Amino acid sequence: MGIAIDRLREHLHGTRLLGSIQSTLYFDQNTLMPAAGSAWRGEQLALIARQLHGRQTSPAYAELVEQAAAEGAAELAADPRAERPAGWERNLSLLRQDLRRQRHQDPALVGALVEAQSRGYGLWQEARSRSDFSLFAPALEEMIRLRQEQARQLAVGESTDGGVERSCWETLAQPFEPEISKARLEVLFAPLRDQLPPLIERTLQRGLPQQDPPGEAVDLPEPVQQRLCQELLESWGFDGRIAALARSPHPFSSTLGPTDFRITTRIVPGSPYSAFLATAHEWGHSLYEQGLPRRADQWFAWPLGDATSMGVHESQSLFWECRVARSRAFSKRWHPRFHSALGANPWGSASSFWRALNPLRPGLNRVEADELTYCLHILLRYELELALLEEGLPVAELPGRWNRRTNELLGLTPANDAEGCLQDVHWSEGLFGYFPSYALGHLISAQLGETMEAELGPIEARIAAGEEPQLLEWLRRHVHPLGRSVDGGTLVEQVSGRPLEAAPFLDYLEAKVERLLAT
């Protein structure tokens, strides 16, 4: 490898160092920082963000990428049999893509967006606490305008550089799902839209939700929950030399260095399984990060070592949360542990404990939604994003549309905007294009699960035998090491042998509901 390539690696290494300093500041902010530290922390973060932006957009950096590209090409021309690191071309193309995206944005627009996010977040908090959408509406209008402008600038950049043509929403979704299109989402989401509402109705008719399982509202004291979270992590390969568990108001996973993995959880009064399931979920994210091909010094700097999409990331967290921790076999194994940690057995049987972990009951809140209804919450948001960004839906009509579609999809109507279109933080920060990743995660988890079962036999049987390490081993072999060498869609196709579809998820869900009803 030549001089320019080495210099490029050095540059990317420095960028990664700064990025991980930023992540450390965020991590501290969400775990130990007292509230009054936030203004100063904001200034620290802005300082690092300015440095990062400079590094990622400077003409010198752009030139370095092209020098490295030329150097690589020259080396190959001189000696076609020369050994070249796998993925070099892919790395180059990802670097150019990121650079193009960064450089085709007017700095004034970037600044305006940052300000609008901060203002929008404040107004959204106020509006939600008073359940008054009109307080937030002007900020949302402004944010939509700015994002539309941003998408236009990025699209011009793409077409100048011979890239792909994308709609406004598709352009904004790209950082989360680089290859996704509306057409593709329609193919994936239509079966959910068609089949989930009748499945929910059948479930309700058969009466499961009326029979609250004992133990759904059991009181698990904080130290008991902490101990169970710790036990869970230990049984799933947690290694305190490279990982740490902390507490934060909203659970998250964060990678602060090549061998420094953090997750957080939270104890929610009245939700005895929240901390445990959040731990399973975040640890799933972290296991993916730990399996990415970037431990070795050379890849931690390069894009190839990164996660490939939010959908794939989410598939890994959902696999461990829903497929494993909420499974029947797992409940059977862990019921005695919960019993022993609490020193009492309010659940009675392992079956009741399983049902307590899977309360199938449509609700208005996305975050608290069960597996059966979750994707409908996403469909609703996705439809509304398209309407707002591309179809001219007036912001003032959002609450009405939200409530009507909620009723059509879930059979429920929000009593107010706080329960309805003000419930999520995302839009206050202009985060459009993100929601579908959550649903894609469910679909990907199910389709990869089918392939896994074809090789390893039933996942439930493995869990019953306490063989989660084998499940992890499979993911470590087939999924995690791909990094960003392929996009999310290709990853699924490569691993499962066919393009992603909704059927495996719907099949899995139907079978699970059937078993829960029969329990």
Next chain:
Amino acid sequence: MGIAIDRLREHLHGTRLLGSIQSTLYFDQNTLMPAAGSAWRGEQLALIARQLHGRQTSPAYAELVEQAAAEGAAELAADPRAERPAGWERNLSLLRQDLRRQRHQDPALVGALVEAQSRGYGLWQEARSRSDFSLFAPALEEMIRLRQEQARQLAVGESTDGGVERSCWETLAQPFEPEISKARLEVLFAPLRDQLPPLIERTLQRGLPQQDPPGEAVDLPEPVQQRLCQELLESWGFDGRIAALARSPHPFSSTLGPTDFRITTRIVPGSPYSAFLATAHEWGHSLYEQGLPRRADQWFAWPLGDATSMGVHESQSLFWECRVARSRAFSKRWHPRFHSALGANPWGSASSFWRALNPLRPGLNRVEADELTYCLHILLRYELELALLEEGLPVAELPGRWNRRTNELLGLTPANDAEGCLQDVHWSEGLFGYFPSYALGHLISAQLGETMEAELGPIEARIAAGEEPQLLEWLRRHVHPLGRSVDGGTLVEQVSGRPLEAAPFLDYLEAKVERLLAT
């Protein structure tokens, strides 16, 4: 205020932001970071350190300081009655002093020192774990050589710029005690050297240490210790909106922003009061930081808002640990709380509890030393630093000299080097000139305590009435807001009306021992 002064403030603000990012990385490293994160963290810290060094030594910055100085002088000349911020001249002189220190060092030497510190620390760990000084000796020799060279470079810089002439040790001690000299220390330390050993002997003869108070080795479970630490902080004005308590292997206090104060403590098996007393100690440091005149935006950037010396800093932590938390009145008030937190009373009486908090017993370890012997541990180290740096003591003779002097001062002889001259980390990192600050802290705490009692009446009476807030109020009025407007010596003189001396500390100690013996 003019343009250059505003630009200078901006520059210092940016420097402070970077410095506080560095502190946040250290804080995380010592609290939540898993061990394997250390190499990457080291790279992050090195990146920030390079940036900080650049900002603090660049010719552009030096020029800015002089432009601001000229601007201030011109403004004064134009309008002698113009309102000038208090301390402007002092700020300028501190900035110039720091700049001189930074700029008169050969960057190659700075680099060599960083490397030698890292190597020295590793070898010291190895040597200590095998109790074999010879493994560490070459690294110590190299470190002494480098520090001597550094002191030479700094001294040349000082004399070129018309500064004060200092010996090698004095030059190295300057960052911790800017105005201290060997002559001054001799005046302060001679009474300790003369009077502490006979006081210890008298104490031993009267037999106190033979009667181990019940409860000295009581088992206080972790949650009990945690609750007591939290209660202590709450009774001393802890405000969770601006402060946080965490755990770390070595307790420390750190200020991460103008309103972001952190302290840590640790639970030591077999030392039931360690976490409680460390919390008191670190909170004392933090209270000083919280009282410094830098909350207001304008001073957080300027040197005037900083702590003035390590000795003064230590006086504040020792005041709260020794003067308050180890006092008889405090023991009386807290004995019932310990009893109730533990649900048992292994101490019997409040007097026994007090004695358990004050085990007067000479030992070989500085960190575990009591108030009676602590300063002798410092005298030993100070003498040996002078011998090594200025009097040509061969490094090979250090263990022998250490053991002989330990015996003379404390009547004890280390069985090996791990118990002896390898016990402290400081020299492995070339930290010479720091130890005396610990002893100065005891002296300053006692002298300020006398002045406080002259105004408020006996401290013990205040504590008995639960009036610690009044003690804090006094420190907040007389000590904390001085910041770096005066040096440590001047601070003591200004507050107490006379130069620092050893007598108040020795008087306090003699009285305390007398009461303990009579209990």
